[in-house]
Each structure stands twice: as C-alpha cells, then as structure tokens.
Amino acid sequence: MTVRLFALAIMAFGLLPLAAQADDFAFARRLYLDKAQCSYCHGWAADGAGEPQSNGGAASLRQSHLNRDQLIEVIMCGRPATPMPHFDEQAYTDKRCYGMSEADLGGQTPALPPGATLQRREVEAIADYLLAKVIGRGPISREECEEMFGAGARSCATYPLK
Amino acid sequence: MKTKFTAALALAGALLAGASPAGAADVTFERLTNPEPHNWLMVHHDYSAQRFSKLDAINKANVKGLKLKFAVAIGGSSPNEALEATPLVEDGFMYVIDGWGTVYKIDVRSGTHGRILWKMDPGQERYGRHRGVALWGNLVISTTGKDGRIIATDKETGKIVWDKNLRDQPEVELNSAPLALKDDLIVGASGGDQGVRNWIASLDPKTGNVKWKTFSVPAPGEPGSETWKDKNNAWQTGGGAFYVTGSYDPQTNLTYWGSGNPAPGYDASHRPGDNLFTSSAIAFNVANGKMEWYFQYTPNDNRDYDETGTHILIDTKVNGEDRKIVTHPGRNGFNYTFDRVNGQFLKAGQYVGKVTWTKGIDPKTGKPVDYDPTKDFQLYAEPANVNADKTTRRVCPDQSGGNNFWPSSYSPKTQMLYIPSVEGCSDITPDHSAHVKGKFAGGTYVNPDRLTSGIVVVDPTTGTQKSRKDLPYPNSAGVLATAGGIVVTALLDGTIVALDDETLEQLWTVNVGTGFNAPPMTYAVDGKQYIAIASGLWRNAKGKLTRSPELRTHSQATMIWVFGL
Numbered sequence: 001m002t003v004r005l006f007a008l009a010i011m012a013f014g015l016l017p018l019a020a021q022a023d024d025f026a027f028a029r030r031l032y033l034d035k036a037q038c039s040y041c042h043g044w045a046a047d048g049a050g051e052p053q054s055n056g057g058a059a060s061l062r063q064s065h066l067n068r069d070q071l072i073e074v075i076m077c078g079r080p081a082t083p084m085p086h087f088d089e090q091a092y093t094d095k096r097c098y099g100m101s102e103a104d105l106g107g108q109t110p111a112l113p114p115g116a117t118l119q120r121r122e123v124e125a126i127a128d129y130l131l132a133k134v135i136g137r138g139p140i141s142r143e144e145c146e147e148m149f150g151a152g153a154r155s156c157a158t159y160p161l162k
Numbered sequence: 163m164k165t166k167f168t169a170a171l172a173l174a175g176a177l178l179a180g181a182s183p184a185g186a187a188d189v190t191f192e193r194l195t196n197p198e199p200h201n202w203l204m205v206h207h208d209y210s211a212q213r214f215s216k217l218d219a220i221n222k223a224n225v226k227g228l229k230l231k232f233a234v235a236i237g238g239s240s241p242n243e244a245l246e247a248t249p250l251v252e253d254g255f256m257y258v259i260d261g262w263g264t265v266y267k268i269d270v271r272s273g274t275h276g277r278i279l280w281k282m283d284p285g286q287e288r289y290g291r292h293r294g295v296a297l298w299g300n301l302v303i304s305t306t307g308k309d310g311r312i313i314a315t316d317k318e319t320g321k322i323v324w325d326k327n328l329r330d331q332p333e334v335e336l337n338s339a340p341l342a343l344k345d346d347l348i349v350g351a352s353g354g355d356q357g358v359r360n361w362i363a364s365l366d367p368k369t370g371n372v373k374w375k376t377f378s379v380p381a382p383g384e385p386g387s388e389t390w391k392d393k394n395n396a397w398q399t400g401g402g403a404f405y406v407t408g409s410y411d412p413q414t415n416l417t418y419w420g421s422g423n424p425a426p427g428y429d430a431s432h433r434p435g436d437n438l439f440t441s442s443a444i445a446f447n448v449a450n451g452k453m454e455w456y457f458q459y460t461p462n463d464n465r466d467y468d469e470t471g472t473h474i475l476i477d478t479k480v481n482g483e484d485r486k487i488v489t490h491p492g493r494n495g496f497n498y499t500f501d502r503v504n505g506q507f508l509k510a511g512q513y514v515g516k517v518t519w520t521k522g523i524d525p526k527t528g529k530p531v532d533y534d535p536t537k538d539f540q541l542y543a544e545p546a547n548v549n550a551d552k553t554t555r556r557v558c559p560d561q562s563g564g565n566n567f568w569p570s571s572y573s574p575k576t577q578m579l580y581i582p583s584v585e586g587c588s589d590i591t592p593d594h595s596a597h598v599k600g601k602f603a604g605g606t607y608v609n610p611d612r613l614t615s616g617i618v619v620v621d622p623t624t625g626t627q628k629s630r631k632d633l634p635y636p637n638s639a640g641v642l643a644t645a646g647g648i649v650v651t652a653l654l655d656g657t658i659v660a661l662d663d664e665t666l667e668q669l670w671t672v673n674v675g676t677g678f679n680a681p682p683m684t685y686a687v688d689g690k691q692y693i694a695i696a697s698g699l700w701r702n703a704k705g706k707l708t709r710s711p712e713l714r715t716h717s718q719a720t721m722i723w724v725f726g727l
Contacts, residue, residue, distance in 0.1 A: 037701060044288075049356070052355030052603070054701070055606050055607055056427075056593075056603030057591070057593055057603065057605060060601070112708075114707070114708070155309065
C-alpha cells in the first residue's frame with residue numbers, strides 16, 4: 001500500500017512539470033480574451049478578424065514584425081490616430097509614451113480601453129504569449145482553436161486539424 | 163371543481179396575474195395577436211412592433227414617485243458581460259436571455275423580489291449578443307449567437323425540447339429574437355459584416371425543422387443578382403444581416419424585416435452595383451418565404467448604414483386617406499414611410515440633427531437625391547478627404563446611426579413616433595485589402611467627437627419632426643411609450659428618464675451607475691404596473707463613450723432593474 005502510494009506520488013510529481021508547461025499561457029490567454037478583450041478587435045486567433053462591430057482594421061498579429069519591447073510599447077501606449085487603445089492607465093498623462101502627452105496629440109491621442117487597463121507584468125505576459133503561440137504561426141488550425149476554447153469545441157470543427 | 167375553474171377564468175379575465183406555474187396558459191397565436199395589456203409576450207411587445215403599452219397605472223401625474231422595487235443579477239460567470247435583450251413577461255413570470263445564450267425564468271409575482279426559477283444553459287462557446295427570446299405554446303425559443311443553434315425550452319421545466327443547428331457558414335450569428343407566429347418561427351441570421359450571406363428562415367415551432375429559407379443576397383441568375391457587378395463572387399459574402407426582429411401583419415401574412423449593409427461595409431470597390439437586397443425594407447410572405455416587395459434605402463452603401471432596425475406597422479390616415487403603413491427610422495438619419503400592402507413609398511424626413519452623406523431624399527422616389535442609377539459606385543454628397551491622409555472621410559450620422567437596434571416606439575395615443583436618435587459623426591477610412599476571410603470590414607472608423615442623443619418626435623404620416631429633447635449621452639437602449647402618457651428611455655451612462663409624451667418635459671430620472679443597451683419594457687401583476695430594463699454595456703456601446711472622458715472609469719453590471727410606484 002505504502003509502495004503504491006509512493007509510486008503514485010512519484011508519478012504525480014513526474015507529471016507536474018508537464019502540466020505546468022501546458023498551462024504556461026493560460027494566464028495570458030485569459031487576459032487576451034477576457035480582461036483586456038484584445039480578441040474583440042484582433043480576433044481570438046489575433047488574425048485581425050475581430051467582432052464585426054469593432055472599429056475594424058485591427059492588425060493581424062500573426063504576421064507582426066514587432067519584437068518583445070515593441071509589442072509591450074504598443075499595448076501600453078496604443079497607436080496614435082488609430083482605434084488601438086492604451087492599456088497603461090497613465091499613458092499620455094506625461095511623456096512616457098513616444099515622448100508625447102495628451103496635450104501634444106490632442107484628438108490623435110489613443111483612447112483608454114473600454115474594458116480594463118493592464119499592469120506591466122500582464123502586458124509582458126501577453127507579449128510573451130504572442131511571440132510563443134501566435135506570431136508566425138501560419139494558418140489557424142483546430143489544434144490552436146482548441147487550445148483557446150477547449151477540446152471538442154464545436155466552433156473549432158471548421159478548421160483543418162493541424 | 164367547475165366553480166373553481168370558473169372563478170379562475172373570471173380572475174384571468176380581470177387580470178391574469180397570479181397564475182400558478184402548473185396552470186400557466188399556452189401562448190397561442192390569438193394571444194400573440196391581441197396581447198393582454200399586463201403582459202409583454204414578444205420582443206417588440208406586439209406584431210406591429212410599436213412597443214406601446216396600454217398600461218396607465220404609471221402615468222404623467224404619478225411617475226415622479228417611481229422607485230426601484232427590486233433587481234436581479236444576470237450572468238456573472240465571466241468578465242465583460244452585457245445585456246441587450248428585452249425581457250418578456252407572461253402572467254408574473256419573466257423570461258430573459260444573457261450573452262451566453264442562457265435563458266432565465268424569473269418569478270416576479272411578489273413585486274418585492276425576483277426569484278430565478280430555472281436557467282437553461284445551451285453551452286454556447288463564445289460570448290455574444292442576444293436581443294430576446296420568443297414564447298410559443300409552452301415553449302421559450304432562444305438563439306445561441308455564433309453557435310448558430312435555435313433552441314426550444316419547456317416553459318415550466320427549463321428542459322430543452324428541441325435544439326436545431328442552422329450554422330451554414332462559419333461566421334453566421336443568430337442574435338435577434340425569433341418571431342413566433344401561428345405555425346412559424348421566423349429567424350433572422352446576422353454576422354454579415356464578417357462576410358456572411360445572410361438569410362431569414364421559417365421553422366416549424368413543434369420540431370424546429372426548417373420550412374423555408376430566403377437569402378438577402380441573390381445567387382447569380384436570381385432576381386437582383388444583376389446589382390452585384392463584380393467578378394469576385396461578392397454575393398457569397400455579401401452581408402445583408404437581420405439582427406433585429408421584424409414585424410408582422412396577420413391580415414396579409416406578411417412579415418417586414420430590414421436588412422443589413424453590404425459587406426465589406428466600408429469598401430464598395432469590392433462590390434460595384436446597388437447590392438440588392440441589402441440596406442432594404444423587405445416584405446416576406448410567411449407562407450413561402452418569397453419577397454412580396456422591397457425598397458432599398460441606401461444603394462451601394464459604404465458607411466455601414468444598414469436598415470435592420472424596426473419596421474413599425476400603423477393603420478392611419480395619410481393625406482386624408484386610410485392607409486396601412488410601415489414606418490422605419492433609418493440608420494442613415496431619415497424616417498421613411500411606405501404603404502405596407504404594396505410597398506409604395508410615401509414620405510421621408512430627416513430626424514437626426516446632422517446629415518452630411520446626402521443632400522436629401524427625393525420626395526417622389528424615396529431615393530437619395532444624389533443617387534445615380536447609371537453608376538456602379540454611389541458617391542452621394544459626402545465631403546471627401548477631411549483628414550490629412552486623404553482617404554478618411556467624415557460622415558454624419560455616425561456609422562452606427564441615427565437609429566439602429568435600439569427601437570423606437572409609436573404611441574397610438576399621440577399618433578407620434580418617438581425615435582431614440584444618436585447624434586454625431588464618424589471618420590471612416592476604407593481599406594481595399596480588408597475583404598478576405600477573417601478580415602471583412604473593408605476599413606475602419608473612429609468617432610472624432612463626443613456622441614450625444616435625442617428623443618425625436620416624428621409624425622410618420624408626413625415625415626416631419628414635431629419636437630425633440632436633447633440628452634447628454636448616446637442611446638443604445640430604445641424607447642417605451644405607454645397609455646399613461648409617458649415615454650421612457652435610457653442612456654449609455656446609466657441614466658433612465660421618463661418624459662411627458664406631449665411636452666417632452668422630464669418627469670422622472672435615476673442613474674444606476676451601469677450603462678444601458680437594452681430596451682425598457684413594462685408589465686403588470688395584480689394591477690400593479692412595473693417598468694423593467696436590463697443593464698450592462700456591450701463592448702461596442704462602451705466604445706461610443708470614448709469621447710466622454712468623464713466616464714473613462716465607468717464600470718458595468720448585468721442586472722434586471724424593476725421600477726414601480
């Protein structure tokens with residue numbers, strides 16, 4: 001009995017790193033879909049296919065050439081003169097973003113996101129997720145869709161398996 | 163036993179309020195045609211979509227005493243939830259749907275609290291917008307957004323009776339409330355802006371089987387296909403959504419729906435021609451799904467001026483003659499009136515404060531005066547190149563209207579239409595590459611300035627504006643008018659107001675701290691009248707507050723609020 005329990009403990013311990021690995025981006029996905037609602041404009045797969053009632057014209061991040069620092073900057077600061085909002089609550093209250101404040105930019109100042117703003121560590125998590133799982137990934141697959149919506153999701157059935 | 167039954171009948175005749183769940187009556191075609199004043203049995207209240215209630219217990223004289231009676235939290239299982247549905251009430255029981263397609267039955271008989279009796283969770287995979295449910299027989303009929311399913315739930319038990327999948331295209335979306343008729347459930351499909359070829363269908367209410375299905379965009383060779391002059395099969399992704407429930411005339415068996423814009427919405431270069439039957443009023447024959455007549459409001463639109471908002475049926479006099487009319491506050495800023503039997507255009511009049519896209523509507527044809535039928539691309543009158551980048555154009559009203567899914571109300575008492583009108587403009591930048599799968603908007607827009615709104619009183623028989631009341635924030639809720647002489651509406655900042663239906667004087671107001679993009683409705687239990695409304699802004703409505711910086715920290719809660727005296 002003790003031996004069996006011990007064996008189970010070893011198995012469970014051995015499995016832990018794997019489970020943690022599979023879960024690496026769960027936090028970032030939750031931010032992407034729910035807290036920051038990036039998906040509203042960029043689409044769940046970040047291909048630019050957002051909700052039809054969004055402002056439209058959101059970038060496809062799958063083809064993004066931005067590096068980690070640039071991704072973080074765009075998420076924190078938004079893009080002036082476009083609907084991309086700034087997720088740093090204090091952006092444009094001083095010159096932390098592109099060296100400009102709201103007084104410099106006027107009507108071109110990016111808006112606050114309609115949902116929640118983000119902390120820097122959250123923005124970093126989203127950038128790391130985009131670099132690891134989205135940018136340069138190629139066509140959307142059922143595998144990727146199920147990573148987002150869970151195994152067996154009906155709405156993933158229209159995508160090719162891999 | 164017989165005596166008890168007779169007594170129950172008598173009570174029902176007086177005011178059927180305290181019906182026990184076990185004895186709840188079926189919702190018959192007769193009841194839907196002549197709804198009891200204390201009930202609200204379909205999304206637009208009645209088949210004519212007037213959203214007018216005969217209840218007058220709450221009225222001009224006493225509405226200042228209106229107070230919150232109770233509230234019910236809806237959803238709460240995920241962030242960023244929103245409610246766009248009109249609650250239905252039948253004999254003291256409320257039916258409402260949330261963004262997960264979950265249907266709630268709430269016991270509101272006490273007048274002091276609402277108790278959720280059951281929830282039907284369809285397992286919808288992605289959060290969406292739902293504008294209401296339908297009642298038919300002993301069933302509650304609901305939609306599941308991008309899951310593309312229609313579900314019939316037993317009104318008493320909350321158990322699913324049938325569940326039909328109508329998802330014929332990956333991006334198709336079902337968010338308007340179904341329209342329950344005698345032997346038909348009319349369902350409108352949307353998702354048009356994502357490159358969906360939209361349709362309207364009739365289902366057998368007993369089984370959910372499809373009886374007929376008619377597309378808003380014709381296939382090659384079908385009537386209207388000559389107005390799609392492209393060589394890239396734009397018809398397959400042509401749009402023409404039906405995201406607001408239509409109206410119905412039992413005498414002619416015609417149902418009237420407004421269709422959405424052509425897709426890609428902001429870029430007409432992909433789809434030269436008038437793009438029938440998008441941005442149109444369409445009368446469908448319920449017997450077979452055939453179009454009996456249509457009228458296209460804005461041919462070859464490229465400002466997202468779809469016309470899916472309510473088409474309101476009124477029997478009245480026009481120029482001294484008895485006419486059966488249909489009237490429609492257009493997203494494009496004009497109110498239009500037609501003879502609903504033959505589709506003859508009668509009147510149009512501007513109701514929004516500012517229109518720049520056209521110089522006006524031709525009083526004979528109903529078309530924009532700058533419409534040129536010989537051209538493949540309609541330029542109309544918009545000022546070009548208002549911004550430095552040369553491609554952006556400013557259009558008024560805002561791309562979302564004017565008026566949209568937030569419905570107007572017609573009061574037979576004043577014979578006036580009360581239009582919740584959004585005032586403002588948008589800067590649209592077309593993108594000629596945005597017409598591929600997954601990226602179909604054809605461009606992008608921003609609101610350059612603050613948006614506001616008004617309640618505009620329009621005489622539908624002349625098209626003329628009688629008066630207006632300006633309000634400080636945009637309206638995405640809609641209007642309720644009642645025999646008590648009040649007009650109720652709500653704004654994105656969480657304010658509800660009751661106005662005098664003649665003077666538009668503000669008689670009562672409250673701010674609940676969460677925004678409204680669902681319409682107000684009213685019902686009565688035991689002779690006591692209540693006004694109910696769902697709160698919680700959808701992302702798009704929140705975006706309309708981008709230029710209202712004082713609301714930048716505004717938060718949302720999905721609740722049903724119930725007010726009474």
